[in-house]
Amino acid sequence: MRQVIRLLSSRGVFLHQIGEIVYRLQKPYLPSLAMEQCINAVETVLAKREVQYAVYTGVALDMLAEQGGLPQPLQDIVAVDEPLYGLDEVLAMGITNIYGSIGITSFGYLDKEKPGVIGDLNKNKGSRVNTFLDDLVAGIAAAASAKLAHNAKDSKSQGDGTFQA
Amino acid sequence: MRQVIRLLSSRGVFLHQIGEIVYRLQKPYLPSLAMEQCINAVETVLAKREVQYAVYTGVALDMLAEQGGLPQPLQDIVAVDEPLYGLDEVLAMGITNIYGSIGITSFGYLDKEKPGVIGDLNKNKGSRVNTFLDDLVAGIAAAASAKLAHNAKDSKSQGDGTFQA
Amino acid sequence: MRQVIRLLSSRGVFLHQIGEIVYRLQKPYLPSLAMEQCINAVETVLAKREVQYAVYTGVALDMLAEQGGLPQPLQDIVAVDEPLYGLDEVLAMGITNIYGSIGITSFGYLDKEKPGVIGDLNKNKGSRVNTFLDDLVAGIAAAASAKLAHNAKDSKSQGDGTFQA
Amino acid sequence: MRQVIRLLSSRGVFLHQIGEIVYRLQKPYLPSLAMEQCINAVETVLAKREVQYAVYTGVALDMLAEQGGLPQPLQDIVAVDEPLYGLDEVLAMGITNIYGSIGITSFGYLDKEKPGVIGDLNKNKGSRVNTFLDDLVAGIAAAASAKLAHNAKDSKSQGDGTFQA
Numbered sequence: 001m002r003q004v005i006r007l008l009s010s011r012g013v014f015l016h017q018i019g020e021i022v023y024r025l026q027k028p029y030l031p032s033l034a035m036e037q038c039i040n041a042v043e044t045v046l047a048k049r050e051v052q053y054a055v056y057t058g059v060a061l062d063m064l065a066e067q068g069g070l071p072q073p074l075q076d077i078v079a080v081d082e083p084l085y086g087l088d089e090v091l092a093m094g095i096t097n098i099y100g101s102i103g104i105t106s107f108g109y110l111d112k113e114k115p116g117v118i119g120d121l122n123k124n125k126g127s128r129v130n131t132f133l134d135d136l137v138a139g140i141a142a143a144a145s146a147k148l149a150h151n152a153k154d155s156k157s158q159g160d161g162t163f164q165a
Numbered sequence: 166m167r168q169v170i171r172l173l174s175s176r177g178v179f180l181h182q183i184g185e186i187v188y189r190l191q192k193p194y195l196p197s198l199a200m201e202q203c204i205n206a207v208e209t210v211l212a213k214r215e216v217q218y219a220v221y222t223g224v225a226l227d228m229l230a231e232q233g234g235l236p237q238p239l240q241d242i243v244a245v246d247e248p249l250y251g252l253d254e255v256l257a258m259g260i261t262n263i264y265g266s267i268g269i270t271s272f273g274y275l276d277k278e279k280p281g282v283i284g285d286l287n288k289n290k291g292s293r294v295n296t297f298l299d300d301l302v303a304g305i306a307a308a309a310s311a312k313l314a315h316n317a318k319d320s321k322s323q324g325d326g327t328f329q330a
Numbered sequence: 331m332r333q334v335i336r337l338l339s340s341r342g343v344f345l346h347q348i349g350e351i352v353y354r355l356q357k358p359y360l361p362s363l364a365m366e367q368c369i370n371a372v373e374t375v376l377a378k379r380e381v382q383y384a385v386y387t388g389v390a391l392d393m394l395a396e397q398g399g400l401p402q403p404l405q406d407i408v409a410v411d412e413p414l415y416g417l418d419e420v421l422a423m424g425i426t427n428i429y430g431s432i433g434i435t436s437f438g439y440l441d442k443e444k445p446g447v448i449g450d451l452n453k454n455k456g457s458r459v460n461t462f463l464d465d466l467v468a469g470i471a472a473a474a475s476a477k478l479a480h481n482a483k484d485s486k487s488q489g490d491g492t493f494q495a
Numbered sequence: 496m497r498q499v500i501r502l503l504s505s506r507g508v509f510l511h512q513i514g515e516i517v518y519r520l521q522k523p524y525l526p527s528l529a530m531e532q533c534i535n536a537v538e539t540v541l542a543k544r545e546v547q548y549a550v551y552t553g554v555a556l557d558m559l560a561e562q563g564g565l566p567q568p569l570q571d572i573v574a575v576d577e578p579l580y581g582l583d584e585v586l587a588m589g590i591t592n593i594y595g596s597i598g599i600t601s602f603g604y605l606d607k608e609k610p611g612v613i614g615d616l617n618k619n620k621g622s623r624v625n626t627f628l629d630d631l632v633a634g635i636a637a638a639a640s641a642k643l644a645h646n647a648k649d650s651k652s653q654g655d656g657t658f659q660a
Contacts, residue, residue, distance in 0.1 A: 003568070049480065050430030050581055056569040057556070057582050063566060064559065071558060073498070074551040084318055086266040086545055087552050087586070093269060094585050097427050100380030101251040104258060108273010150379065153249055168403070214645065215416055215595035221404040222417050226387070228401060229394065236393060238333070239386040251380055252387050252421070259420050262592050265545030315544065414648055416596040423599060431581040434588060438603010483579055 001043070004052045007059055011133055017117040018042045021141040024115060025106055026148050033148070041144035041151075051095050051140065058091045058132030065129040081131040088132045092139030099146035107142035111135060166208070169217045172224055176298055182282040183207045186306040189280060190271055191313050198313070206309035206316075216260050216305065223256045223297030230294040246296040253297045257304030264311035272307035276300060331373070334382045337389055341463055347447040348372045351471040354445060355436055356478050363478070371474035371481075381425050381470065388421045388462030395459040411461040418462045422469030429476035437472035441465060496538070499547045502554055506628055512612040513537045516636040519610060520601055521643050528643070536639035536646075546590050546635065553586045553627030560624040576626040583627045587634030594641035602637035606630060 005015065019039035027033050045051055064070050065078040077085050089111070096103040114122050114134070118141075121134040170180065184204035192198050210216055229235050230243040242250050254276070261268040279287050279299070283306075286299040335345065349369035357363050375381055394400050395408040407415050419441070426433040444452050444464070448471075451464040500510065514534035522528050540546055559565050560573040572580050584606070591598040609617050609629070613636075616629040 048430075049483075049579060050432075053572065053580055053582055056566075056572070060566050060569045061552070061556075064564075069559075069564065071551075071555050074555045077548065077551070084265075084267055084314060084544060085548055087548055087589070089266040089269045090585060090589050091582070093266065094431060094582070098430070100249075100378075100428070101254040101258065101424060102249055102380075104254045104269065105273045105276040108270045108275075109277040110273075111270040112274040149249060153379075213595075214414060214648075215597075218407065218415055218417055221401075221407070222391070225401050225404045226391075229399075234394075234399065236386075236390050239390045242383065242386070249379060250383055252383055252424070255420060255424050256417070259417070259596060263595070265543075265593070266589060267545075318544075414595075414597055414644060419596040419599045423596065430579075431584040431588065432579055434584045434599065435603045435606040438600045438605075439607040440603075441600040442604040479579060 001047050001052070004046055004055050007055065011059060011062070011130070012121070013117055013133065013137055015039055015042055018137060018141050018144070021110065021116050021118065021137075022144045022148070025110070025141065025145045030148065030152050037148065038144065041147045042140060044147055045095070045098070045140050045143045048098055050098065051143070054091045054094050054139075055136055058088065058136045062129045062132050065131065066127060078131050079129055081129075085131070088135040091132060092135035095136065095139035096142045096146070098143055099150060102149065103139075103142040103146035106145050107138055110138035110141055166212050166217070169211055169220050172220065176224055176227070176295070177286070178282055178298065178302055180204055180207055183302060183306050183309070186275065186281050186283065186302075187309045187313070190275070190306065190310045195313065195317055202313065203309065206312045207305060209312055210260070210263070210305050210308045213263055215263065216308070219256050219259050219304075220301055223253065223301045227294045227297050230296065231292065243296050244294055246294075250296070253300040256297060257300035260301065260304035261307045261311070263308055264315060267314065268304075268307040268311035271310050272303055275303035275306055331377050331382070334376055334385050337385065341389060341392070341460070342451070343447055343463065343467055345369055345372055348467060348471050348474070351440065351446050351448065351467075352474045352478070355440070355471065355475045360478065360482050367478065368474065371477045372470060374477055375425070375428070375470050375473045378428055380428065381473070384421045384424050384469075385466055388418065388466045392459045392462050395461065396457060408461050409459055411459075415461070418465040421462060422465035425466065425469035426472045426476070428473055429480060432479065433469075433472040433476035436475050437468055440468035440471055496542050496547070499541050499550050502550065506554060506557070506625070507616070508612055508628065508632055510534055510537055513632060513636050513639070516605065516611050516613065516632075517639045517643070520605070520636065520640045525643065525647055532643065533639065536642045537635060539642060540590070540593070540635050540638045543593055545593065546638070549586045549589050549634075550631055553583065553631045557624045557627050560626065561622065573626050574624055576624075580626070583630040586627060587630035590631065590634035591637045591641070593638055594645060597644065598634075598637040598641035601640050602633055605633035605636055 016039060019035060019042050022038040022041060023035055061078055065075060068075060070078060092107060096107045110118060118134050118137050121130040181204060184200060184207050187203040187206060188200055226243055230240060233240060235243060261272045275283060283299050283302050286295040346369060349365060349372050352368040352371060353365055391408055395405060398405060400408060426437045440448060448464050448467050451460040511534060514530060514537050517533040517536060518530055556573055560570060563570060565573060587602060591602045605613060613629050613632050616625040
């Protein structure tokens with residue numbers, strides 16, 4: 001997991017920034033939520049092999065586009081973050097889906113509203129290409145939110161014994 | 166297609182209401198967009214067999230839950246719109262995906278913000294169950310938006326000849 | 331989890347039958363695989379909330395179709411297992427995806443070849459409707475196979491220390 | 496569309512080879528099916544923008560891996576076609592889904608059985624990397640098969656007027 005965290009850091013994304021997005025998303029539903037739980041949930045997501053593979057792939061495509069190293073017409077499509085490209089969303093959804101489909105809503109919302117570090121990335125400052133990275137971060141935050149929602153339900157179910165499944 | 170439009174109407178959803186959501190979503194990107202194009206795009210989406218099947222299935226589950234006709238524990242899960250259920254999002258994503266993954270963002274945004282008729286449905290007034298229907302409408306609106314975005318790109322490409330794929 | 335296992339049993343599907351499908355699928359890749367591990371993997375899959383929700387939903391639709399209890403035209407579509415329906419595959423893919431996309435291949439293969447209990451279900455003997463159930467079982471078996479593949483990789487990585495992610 | 500056909504040809508995949516796979520897959524269900532219809536269906540799939548984008552992306556990753564041009568650890572993962580990678584299946588499913596979920600079964604079957612050119616690609620002869628390409632071809636063939644199945648149903652429905660949706 002250290003490898004994927006290092007890779008994200010080298011692209012300007014730190015765990016606590018993803019944690020903050022999760023916190024803002026889930027706090028209205030989970031009043032006792034602490035920031036530490038959010039960062040732990042992000043780490044749990046990043047420990048999954050399929051998440052790491054999606055991050056490696058998306059960030060590699062961003063970096064190659066930055067260097068002009070992709071074959072055409074892909075180079076131009078990724079470099080300008082062509083709105084109809086869609087493969088950035090596809091990769092991110094692979095992350096979001098690891099805790100079921102309930103993360104889709106959060107992902108779409110984050111991808112449109114772009115709070116915190118997601119918005120910073122999307123501005124593509126200078127010569128940086130973050131076509132994939134902003135969606136990957138939204139996907140990680142959405143998955144971590146889904147994880148927290150499942151955890152909250154589980155502990156409530158055990159506490160009062162009303163859940164019967 | 167008349168059958169699925171009638172079914173939606175019987176559940177309180179009319180074409181122009183979905184068209185309005187599409188209009189609000191796409192107008193910032195397509196300044197010359199007219200309301201009529203939005204309604205046409207919604208009709209194009211509703212003409213697809215897989216969309217009709219998703220609507221029939223989701224609305225049937227809503228109606229059966231309303232009548233107490235689902236086996237337990239599904240009856241309670243659908244009747245209270247249990248947040249972790251997720252199958253409503255799964256069905257809606259099947260609609261959203263017919264024009265590729267670019268509709269995911271719009272779907273998630275609509276599902277969280279619930280503008281127009283989506284918000285009305287989600288309030289589950291009285292004895293109505295709309296667990297699936299609000300997501301289905303968000304999915305149809307997101308697909309129609311994706312369709313308009315593809316159309317705009319295509320006509321632009323033909324016009325100036327710059328698109329090379 | 332007992333509730334979903336009971337529901338599957340009541341529809342003629344037992345854990346060891348799903349375990350057998352997993353065993354046949356993974357044995358060529360994991361020579362030391364034991365039947366018990368396969369059944370454990372199936373139980374791990376069935377312990378997931380989103381899997382239980384998919385099974386409740388699909389089996390409810392099968393049962394309602396059996397009783398003629400779905401609104402038209404859905405009743406006829408589900409009762410005859412209309413090949414273009416596709417929602418049975420959508421529900422099953424929600425299960426398959428819980429361990430990432432590597433289960434897609436196994437799911438598609440099982441859904442076409444229909445080994446063991448999947449084939450028995452698909453024959454829809456007498457008045458039984460199993461439109462959803464055969465796909466759900468294929469989805470559970472595919473997810474359990476993906477789980478075993480991930481486990482094997484993890485233990486190998488820890489053993490020889492060569493995995494660097 | 497010529498650009499994507501040229502790209503596939505340069506990687507050793509020709510339209511008639513994909514058409515042959517479609518023919519073998521659908522002939523048992525559509526007895527009057529001609530090879531020309533299969534090639535036309537493949538062309539219809541390749542005319543879709545999201546399909547072209549998926550092919551450009553997957554083939555670029557194959558080509559870069561061939562040249563040792565991907566950052567680590569992605570370079571090794573793609574070069575050896577690591578079985579748990581999964582992003583190749585994710586990209587291919589984006590293609591398969593354009594005609595709804597009914598293509599999933601065909602995709603999974605083709606991805607496991609590897610008939611025709613899919614098997615040739617998978618053998619990764621010499622220094623070629625086809626980690627993505629074999630899945631992309633399976634995805635294109637599965638989508639074309641779904642297209643033919645929808646067409647057959649539509650013409651039958653119009654002919655005898657029995658379809659009521």
